[in-house]
Amino acid sequence: MELALKGGGFLLAEVTPDQVFVPEELNEDHLQLKTMAHNFVEKEIAPKIEKIEEQEDGLMKEFLHQAGELGLLGLEVPEEFGGSGMDKFSTVVVGEEVPRGASFAVSFAAHTGIGTLPIVYFGTPEQKAKYLPSLASGEKIAAYCLTEPGSGSDALGAKSTAVLNPEGTHYILNGTKQFITNAGFADIFLIYAKVDGKLTNFIVEREYPGVSFGPEEKKMGIKGSSTRQVILEDVKVPVENVVGEVGRGHVVAFNILNVGRFKLAAAAIGSAQLALEVSVKYAGERKQFGTPLSRFGAIQTKLAEVATQSYLAESVVYRTAGLMEEGFYGLDLTGDCRKEAGKALEEYAIECSLNKVLASEVLDLSVDEGVQIHGGYGFIQEYPIERMYRDSRINRLFEGTNEINRLLVPGTLLKRALTGELPLLAAAKAVSKDLLSGGLSSEGEGLAGLLQMTQKAKKVFLLAAGLATQNLGNELKDNQYVLLGLAEMVLQIYTMESGILRALKVQELNVSEEHKRFVEKAATLGAFEAMNVLEQQGKEVLCAVEKGDSLSTVLAGLRKLVRRPNVDMIELRQDIANAVIAKEKYPIR
Template sequence: MELELGLKGGGFLLAEVTPEQVYVPEELNEDHLQLKKMTRNFVEKEIGPKIEALEEQEDGLIRDFMAQAGELGLLGLEVPEELGGMSMDKFSTVVVGEEIPRGASFAVAFMAHTGIGTLPIVYFGTPEQKAKYLPGLATGEKIAAYCLTEPGSGSDALGAKATAVLNAEGTHYLLNGTKQFITNAGFADIFLVYAKVEGKLTNFIVERTMPGLSFGPEEKKMGIKGSSTRQVILEDVAVPVENIVGELGRGHVVAFNILNVGRFKLAAAAIGSAQLALEVTLKYAGERKQFGVPLSSFGAIQTKFAEIAAQTYLAESVVYRTAGLMEEACQDLDVTGDCRKEAGKAIEEYAIECSLNKVLASEVLDLAVDEGVQIHGGYGFIAEYPIERMYRDSRINRLFEGTNEINRLLVPGTLLKRAMSGELPLLAAAKNVSKDLMSAGLGSEEEGLAALLNMTQKAKKLCLMAAGIAAQNLGMELKDNQYVLLGLAEMVLQVYAMESGVLRALKVQDMDVTEDHKLFVEKAATLGAYSAMNIIEQHAKEVICAAEQGDSLSTVLAGMRKLLRRPTVDMIGLRREIAKLVVEKGKYPVR
């Protein structure tokens, strides 16, 4: 069925999306909430007391935890029931992803196994591969690792040097090469390895017991110290031809689509981590006294809490909105059979949104832990306090699953590609904005959340206007002008975040939740939207000034001012009200 424009990947820029079209966390059902509770209980009871041993990489500890997670069904959420899994929806993976980070470095092993380690087989494997490997992966009997990065190729995945050559008998491929920074390499049983067959990237299932496979020493890392990170070295490893995942020479389809899912899942873990950082810091600030009163009573500290909570709210709104889109795209896939082509199309649809999720959530988490250390003062620098480890652990998320710079560049690149192919009428929409600016309209007498929704539509027009001017004036140069592309990407990111937060707030007003809950989402959506609009304004001016000049520039900037009109709000008052709710709850206030 043809998707509505607002629900197509990237289509939110061109259409008016309604609250009814977005999924929000307040819609989680009882099964989701029970799953969330069970996951937290498991992590806090089983892993929490052993985090120090985990950080020291105590032998066999992660395997034990993985086996326990397998017994609870947590490793097989997206594995078909027929193959030992749970066949659960994308919202289930989000609620589990939010809770797993309470287990520190265990979360890295868990996410690598259940996401980029298992899902290539779920979505792109043959029925025979699924029957052979998925039952063990779902129980934790077998642990998976994903092997794409090499010493000389990280973001440039297609620059991989590992090779696969078919033997004379035509039965096996001989794999040679080195993979770098491979999570779970120290104990994984199954490796999803990318190598080039006659210059074309192909994905193979490699088993640990296959001769010629060896490993480098454990990397000494800044954070996530409890996870295993090693080189995977292949020297004439004979892999059966039936172990090709996806299609021969089309490994990039598997790689890039699985990374899309990985980015979405990473974002869920990041918002859970941000909520935890806020909780840990609130507890400290409530107990620590300076000048005879708790730290949490100071405006300078409360401002930080308000910003963390509001930005976490936006990121959470984005993740659940995207979960709804991903669930809609993937729910009809028959993952028990051969669904390679359908899976590739379904997952690729929301590549833009997955990149936006990853960038936003990882940077919100960095805000939460950085301010967490600041609020802890000198104690935040001491390993005895959990915020110190959380600060170090968070930094990898802006590198994992493609750096944030690469993910930002993917956004305008994909939008322009879809515009050129006719999938998204991006340039036509940009021209319409120019026509709108010639009219006397664009004003609004609305107030409250309705005014925020109007401001969101103006933000979209501003984004389209900047993109249209850049495309028209820079032409083919635009695809290589990363200065401008990064500016456009930031605008798209902020539009998606502010709209997600506003639509959620509108939807929640009619839901059966507490008045404090409604108040928080309204205030957080408002603070988040105005902060986003300020960022959009800055980048719009920078992009337009880079692409336009002379009298035309003056005319464009004059027209742009119409789109920047918005009611004034008391930002300081908003922060004060949000902080009051956060401090009273002692945690992220809607969980």
Template structure:
């Protein structure tokens, strides 16, 4: 696999626009699927949001059944088992629309992602034939059971046990799972338990004796979703219900969480678009001092910033969809593909974590500003932005907290560097030599200038990572202060490059001139904002790993890397705001 297509390879390779997938490339099949999902959510699900929020029995389950009839539950299920065998872009375009149904999105994501995909990717042909048709049609609903009362982020610390009986026919499971989405009505549970101390995944049916459930949790948000404990007391599970391999449940768990993080990001950018629509509508209708709110610069600044950050996250998600689709090319999901699927899912663990962190934090920014734009009315339940604000907060906890996901990024990069998969340390040394030899200009303007800035940003990350590894040695893996700083730097680089590559590619596509102008402005503003964050994080990391004269020398080298032309960021934000106000929605083409 070429370096630029390897997971984490974007830090080391020069990537061209034709190597990335962008939103503007979705085809008519994608658009038709998106329209169908949009119409279903707006006409069938959104009118029942209040009923779902009150947890009226059967409402979410019926909506899931209807989604199954439309094929929306089986996008990634092979056709041979009742699904549609769609590509990753299809899951994104649908995932963007599902948040219009409020908490239904949580049930949908848990079922189609972490609930169904363990069987799709790691199940035996027999398990696929038995369970996937019902999961794709909505006849059966799935739940994913990993978290426990005493082990959240520490998944390997799970206490649930599975003991093989004397006959060798069944495992006896005992333990409790916590915060399980869909537990109130799910039919199929993907449960993780330890066999001889090693994590193993099992598929368990609801009617199995010994399986019981706690009461519904009273949550801050996503109130329409079911969240309960799943309690296992001497639950006998046939040996043929092991998903993957005995003792290799971590391979299933962590790789499924990778794709879950990617899918969460798709939902988050869809939610951010809905928030922007909601804020635009309110700002155009609400009048203060005799004029509409959207005429005030303070409000326009917020709208422009929401649109820009959504563009950045959207660029990352679609780029990652293209990478993952490439990674899964040729994989036969109808048979036993456990090893191949595990390898494909693990490849883009870094990118999936970056997707999850960026998109969830962009959404939290959007809903917070959305409430602010609504003023006091944003605090009133009658207005949908109040629910959106509460519902958003869980995304930074779901699928591994954002802190855990940040730590995964430098940890995985360094691991791949040590095994020779990524020549990270060699690249860091090359940057140091380049800095000693002379300056680095970035005099170009427009998108070419942004490309140069992105290249310098990569070198800044490599310099900081190389010095941290060199000076802290083995201690780096335990220094979370430095690791978090490096993770933030990598995140900003991936966002910057994705946004710039998209803007460059869009200039060659059949889209309107207005849209081309929008993406260039959003990429410019977003890149400069990202670089500001990158520069600050780099200073903090370098001051933590270097001291005295050495630090002065390093900071002098850093100054060469952070030089960049100035741009009118306020003017860009204003122009973006005026465009989205005119469009009355987030721009797509």
């Protein structure tokens, strides 16, 4: 695979298939790890989901300990500290499988991701040696404590304080943390508090005097996971337990959330595929008017849409895994690597947010349509789709709401444009000039033609972003209506391009013809659906930032850019649905 583009760079470049990683390239080690994780969850955890949901005392912690014994908790922990130091693709294949254990997936992700990775990436060698071996083995469980009763999306608005004692040996922490996953049984807490008004991250052990907990929250879903307040009352924390630098906790917090969003997306695509599997099997068994539900066009449309969106989300997640793997290449996680790790994690903040938004919304689509396919039975607890529906909803809130993540995308792009990291504004001016001169090429046919259509989609975004920046100036940063429109355009571009590039690459790989046909059809349907959304969002943004004759001119340019051939989308849906029905699951899993 060629050298990856920098974060957000896909908007300005002609990306080729050899620049993306696709799941069809997973090696034998990845596939064996995936099978091992699948078997563990299916055999050990899935039969006890009801007991997990009832929070049977000690059960979740025992399952996490078993996962540690299998090496599943230490995939990203260096071998020197008891882990296996594996690549980002390994974390994705495991992340896809753990949702079969329902709420176990939440506790697993909180421990292995945002709970452990602050120490992996930002800890000192001494902190790593002290804490990582027990976290990798499952002997101790971690929790991440950022949110407070009065600050959620506004993480920097935290009120918890940390004051250095006169001796200079300990910080005294006071405050309350809200909605903390694993709080009921975690041993190690990564807690954020302010030192002289500046956010700082601390490692706090459960046994420290002054640490206490609120009662278990009564939640809509993910009932098997522990969610409590963590209360700090004059807790003495050794100065050597500061993670990163004093006053630089925001660097740890935001960058760990980046990787957390990426990992959440992996779990979400696994969950979406599982919900599709449950739904198509039910549709094949349930009859109405003497005919299985799966033979009705209205049901097939739902199956096709979920399968297509699952394909696109999967393509995005593996593409991003490839970017992050290259970004971390050569990084020595055994030493003090906080500056290098911070830079690597920040690089693909845009892509990580896109992953999180897309995958969580695809999951919501999958479970919502799953309930609809089940009809009244989808509302009954006896059927697993009912729990899946409730469990899904939290993912659009976890790791920053989807609204915050959407706003992060254009905000980061504009920041990088203004600092010269990304020549976005120059590219936008070039697009406007090309439109006025009438210089637009036509697309070819098939997947190659779709890839050329993606280049036009990028020009639509650049046209809208350039005019929004030019006409709104400093007001743009506060105009969330326009920013959300721009974010949606970026999301559609990254999504459709990922699906098309994967389909092109798969045509050259050693997979079945059936597999190749499915990815081509899913990429095609996904691309045309994305262009529909892109056209609408582009028109809305342009109408908001331009007026009069200028608006008429740019809308004419928009129409040129979004012009596309006709395609039988109904036939594509029929073919995709038939592939799902034949396999009784996501057809290329």
